[in-house]
Amino acid sequence: MKGMKADIKKPKHMKQFILKIFTSILVLSSGMYVQAQQPNQVFKAAGSPVNPKVTVTWNRYYDHAGISEICKKIAAAYPDLAKLQSIGKSYEGRDLWCLTITDFKKGNADTKPGMYIDGNIHSNEIQGAEFALYTAWYLTESFGDTKFIQELLEDKVFYIVPTINPDARDSYMHKPNTGSSPRSGVIxxxxxxxxxxxxxxxxxxxxxxxxxxxxxxxxxxxxxxxxxxxxxxxxxxxxxxxxxxxxxxxxxxxxxxxxxxxxxxxxxYDPNRDWGWGWQPNYIQNGAYKYPFSLPENRAVMEFVMKHPNIAAAQSFHNAGGMILRGPGGQEDVGTYNAQDIAVYDAIAKKGEELIPGYKYLVVYKDLYSAYGGELDWFYAGRGIYTYSNELWTPFLMYMRDATRDPxxxxxxxxxxxxxxxxxxxxxxxxxxxxxxxxxxxxxxxxxGRAHPGFLLESDAHRNMAFSIYHGFHTPKLEVFEITEKDLGDGLKEVTAVITNSRLMPTHSSQDVKNKIERPDYITLTTSGKIISGMVVENRDLNLSTEQEQNPATIEVANIPGLGSVTVKWIVQGGGKYTVSVDSKKGGTVSASK
Known part of the structure; x- marks a missing residue:
């Protein structure tokens, strides 16, 4: 009490005390300092969350601490839609955060077709982190009142790693640098x-x-x-x-x-020359480090992807130039992209050119330069994942017309x-x-010059996010479309099932099929009868089939094509009710009964 009396006698302390009380009253009463507007004071703009639980200003950039805080807030606000984990540590010990976004109440997240998104592999190419993070924020904030997002997250899972170079990101932001450097990390x-x-x-x-x-x-x-x-x-x-x-x-x-x-x-060193496909040493590929995955950040991403074979599509965000890029990075890998896969790439990227004005769809080695050991090539050629790399920002956005790319x-x-x-x-x-x-x-x-001005940042983030969602939407969506039974006599039945895929991507890219990267799709018949034979139908009209001699109940199918189907059949002795189940690593799991 004596100390308190002594403080009261000093006018300076009294003013501070009164100011604190006054500030607390304002915060607790009107909420003016907590929330700028009340829900009944705003009118929803089409396509934007009207009253987000997590308020983020998307006209600025965030360092690693800021990104970490936003990730944690999203996960805390939407526990049924977002899970946060660290997939590894950077060279200096920063967490590589990954937000897993899906409707966790609907299905097993690990078996849903997956879309992986990351950004900021180059330290000065900062907006990739905001674009990736905006995607996580938009999906969670729009889920409540947007049916398309609800259906999307029921079917799909998004793995979003905002920055895979957090050390150099902070170095770029907080230390003296130019807009073009450094690109590397901080070893x-x-x-x-x-x-x-x-x-x-x-x-x-x-x-x-x-x-x-x-x-x-x-x-x-x-x-x-x-x-x-x-x-x-x-x-x-x-x-x-x-x-x-x-x-x-x-x-x-x-x-x-x-x-x-x-x-x-x-x-x-260039962390985008450190991946395990087409890697070349530094004297051939400038920027290469010691050996493939010698950088802890890239190695953490590789290990995460290997543990998630459900990832069918991927997107990395770079800057600049307004480009939607696909591989190969080197001419030597032209043969890894066959006509079937290129058709999928072309269809998705052409839609991307519509969604993102000023951006052009290009092939790295053909339209830019040769690059070896890139993330783009490892994801597709090494893992069979359809992957794009967007070069964010183009001078087109300044006046919405073609302009020189010289800043x-x-x-x-x-x-x-x-x-x-x-x-x-x-x-x-x-x-x-x-x-x-x-x-x-x-x-x-x-x-x-490379980074978006604030007022254009959110707009371009939204358009690139929409492209990623379109890409993720076209990962496989399977359905047991038809189950029919035919009596063959002598207690034998022929059970035929048609499995359809209503999206652009097959369950296995051609690169996947050629190199047997992932296991085949399993189509299983469950019945009380005895399954005598199982086969894949090549031509249903001509009754041409190939029998699977071992384990006839579960038929192995090499691929279920995009916008296509496969037909299988079994010969069953006895039985009645039939359940057909499909288990595809990149296509998910579905079943139907008859």
């Missing part, structure tokens, strides 16, 4: 042999919080100020004198070796000026550089 590197690790990467020399560009006035320079926009630099023609020379990215030669920003980036052209500067109000640019300012003397520092911030 320590001492490239110059001076005993210091990563000490001469990017220096924020003027301490403004941004890594931009350096320029120096030079009457014989090859650059000049753009007359259309003084913030921009343009190269002069061969017969023209410039006013400036560009010195490169902001930085200092800290170790005195004559190079700026080189330590930690002379060799920059330093006039279209970008115009967009920054009139739509971002020059928030993406650091004005040129003089700086006395210890090596270069009097220079100027300025340029685009790292959050523009």
């Amino acid at each position: 320590p590197v001492d490239n110059d042999g001076d005993g210091l690790v990563n000490e001469d990467s990017y220096d924020d020399i003027n301490k403004d919080g941004h890594i931009t560009m350096m320029r120096r006035k030079n009457p014989n320079g090859r650059w000049k100020v753009d007359p259309k926009d003084p913030r921009n630099m343009i190269q002069v023609g061969p017969d023209e004198k410039g006013d400036y020379e560009l010195l490169g990215i902001e930085g200092i030669d800290n170790d005195g070796d004559g190079r700026v920003n080189e330590d930690g980036y002379t060799f920059e 330093f052209d006039n279209a970008s500067f115009s967009f920054d000026r009139y739509l971002l109000f020059q928030d993406a640019f650091v004005p040129w300012a003089e700086y006395d550089h210890p090596q270069y003397g009097k220079i100027e520092v300025g340029g685009m911030k790292k959050n523009f």
